[in-house]
Amino acid sequence: MEDIRVVVAIDFGTTNSGFAFAHKERPEESETNSTWPGNKGIFKTPTALQYDSKYNKVTAWGVKALVEFQEDAESSDDDDNNQLSRPIELFKLHLFNLKDEDKPWLPPELDYKKAIKDYLTEIRKLIQERLSSRWSSVKFPSQVKIILTIPAEWVLRFFFFFFDFVNHKFGIYSLSYFINQPPHTTGIMRECAYKAGLLNKLSSNNLEFTTEPEAAALHCLSVVKEHNLKSGDSFCVVDCGGGTVDITIRKLLAKNGLGEITERIGYPCGSTFVDKEFLKFIGEKVGMHALSNFKKNHYKQIQYLVQRFFCHRIKFDFNGKQSEWKTIKLNLLNYCSNLQEYVTGDRKTEMENAGWIIKIDFTSVKEMFDPVVNKILELISEQLNASKEKCSAMFLVGGFAESAYLLNKVKETFRFQVKDICVPTLPITAVVKGGLYYGLNINTVKTRVLKWTFGIEVARKWISGKDKKKRRSPDDLIYTFECLAKRGSQVDVNKPFSKIFFPVRADQKAVAFKIYYTPSVDGKFCDEPGMEYIKTLHIDIPDVNLGRD
Known part of the structure; x- marks a missing residue:
């Protein structure tokens, strides 16, 4: 018989991951982890790994697997030209139905399922450490329920009903019982979770899946009263993560129940695709071929350029208001000291004449955001048009939800269709908190499409x-x-x-x-x-x- 004492929700994200936990006897004292190797005070850590030379052992994970300081980015040629110094990132995207050329880089020696298993192993170690410090008597994993949030596109929610001729009785079997091999993503994640030590056995009932938009919607139940929503009202949840955007329209039911009234949709158009547009902009200045070769051999410097310059100086602050924008000068050699070795011809002459300085004006930044933001607007419009009921509110959650430009564009586009459009407090934690709520109140979700x-x-x-x-x-x-x-x-x-x-x-x-x-x-x-x-x-x-x- 199941003896669950603690519920743990894991938000295994494309770019960042996190977890939250609570004891079933005191669910109001839930905790979202904010202490990670190499960093404290943040609710998520990068979904990134560093391996040894044979890709057998993880040598660093999370923020420690990425470049944090300029001196790290400007390491020696011997180290920086070695592909082994390049962290493994975005490997979750290998579970999507992408063309091979669109899948993120992985070394030939490393299978994406091993990377997922290894990352979940590191998360599991940290979870065990946190739980043992809170409740030393709780047995892991037998007394722990794991809730794993996954993109909307992954789920096959279907139950097969048949007569058992041998035992002469009817039975209901979830297809997740039968699906344990590719290409079925929930089966792959279950297998990886088992190999990572999150489960005692592959078929354990201690693992439950819920979709990221469903988890986000469950978290939004905690704020619906602030927006005067009542039973029967519907609301749209837009979960904007680093890699994917998931959207669903839900109905608030009696006794805080939750129903689904449109078919949920998900699409890989999260905030990392804005980063790609920034690199495309740089590539147009120095040459795409030069940038590609530089990225291949000096990945740390590219990473430093994106994280320390673009994200911190442009992406996080851009609000789309031209009157508040001042052109920014980027000295490429301050961030990418080896780039000049790869630029040739007229491009090199132009860059040398400019002192390797690129001016980034308002229009250029807007063009980095717009392809991604416009796709999100298109997805939201599709959902609203699919609903036969008027949406009373729209909640933007996820890390990208904190983009002022995205919020302004959503409000501008849908102000006549949805009365209340907002971002709840700490939107980056919405999915993991909602996943935890699901694990503690599993009967809250009443209907699905x-x-x-x-x-x-x-x-x-x-x-x-x-x-x-x-x-x-x-x-x-x-x-x-x-x-x-x-x-x-x-x-x-x-x-x-x-x-x-x-x-x-x-x-x-x-x-x-x-x-x-x-x-x-x-x-x-x-x-x-x-x-x-x-x-x-x-x-x-x-x-x-x-x-x-």
């Missing part, structure tokens, strides 16, 4: 004149997709979906249910584009005397 259509492959007799000849099997059958749960449906949490099926042949000794999911709402065949195979559920039929009955 399915993001996928789920079903199985079934066989029936091929019908001449109705079915295509190419789909006729040698035994005169046709195999089709049978929908069990349709995308866009608003359903109660953990609702089972059931249908009655019969064996194809009277002497059949087993049934194989091939389970698929698709973004389409009207899939017909399992080989259609977008149709994804999940797993096959095998069921024995012990009594063939019953025939097709």
Whole structure:
């Protein structure tokens, strides 16, 4: 029997991660961790790793894996030209359906699943240390419930309902029970969490997933009263992180319950993509090829340029008001001392004549932000248009939510559609606090909207004149997709979906249910584009005397 004493929520982010915890007996005394190796007083630490020469052992993680001081950035050529000095970052993005050329850099020796496992291992060590200092009698991990927040795009929330012929009883099995292999991201994360020591066994019930927008929405329940929201009102939550933006529209239900009324969406367009636009701007001055080679061989200096110059002097303060902007002069050699070795031709002459100084004006900065901000505005508009109910409020959370420019653009664009648009206190902690709330109040979420259509492959007799000849099997059958749960449906949490099926042949000794999911709402065949195979559920039929009955 489950004996959970403590709940821990982990926000494993693309660029930064954090965790929060609380004892079930005193949930009001929850704590969000703010002490990390190499840094104190911050609620998140970089999702970054440093390895030894063979990529077997982690030598540093979090902020210690990144450059913090200028003398580190200007280390010796022997060290800086060595790829081993480059930290492993953004590896979470390998779980998204990105083209190979769009996936972040990883050395050939390192698999992204190992990086995830290693990072979770370091987080687990710190969690154990924190919990043991608070409650020494709590056994880890057997008495600890782990809540892992994940992007909206990762979740396959679906339950398979069938009759157990052997034990003569019905059962409900979550597909997460069957999914343990790629490409299913929740399965990968469960496996990594197990290998990291967060679970005693792979199938442990001590791990629960909730989406980042759902966690953010749960956190917003703590502020809805401040905005005069009442039961029946709907509100939009825009979670703007470093790597992804997740958006959902929720309904406030009776007794502080939470429902979902639109299909949640997520997209990789977080604040790190503004950093990429800044580097693109630099590349246009010195040459993209030169910048690419420099980044490859002197990654620490590039990192220092982005973090210490762009983020601290421009990105964090930019509000989009031209009257308040003063052109900033960037002396490239102060941040990237080796860059001049890679710039050639006319670009080099131009940069030498300018003393390697680049002037950054208002228009240039706005053009760095706009591609990312405009995509976020597009996603918000899509969600608002998908909702049949008027939104009473919109909450921006996540690290990028603190961007004054983003908030101003959202208010300007949607001021006639949403009356109250705001950023709650400490928006960077919204997801992890919401994840903790979910773990402590697991029945708060009442409804969800399915993001996928789920079903199985079934066989029936091929019908001449109705079915295509190419789909006729040698035994005169046709195999089709049978929908069990349709995308866009608003359903109660953990609702089972059931249908009655019969064996194809009277002497059949087993049934194989091939389970698929698709973004389409009207899939017909399992080989259609977008149709994804999940797993096959095998069921024995012990009594063939019953025939097709």
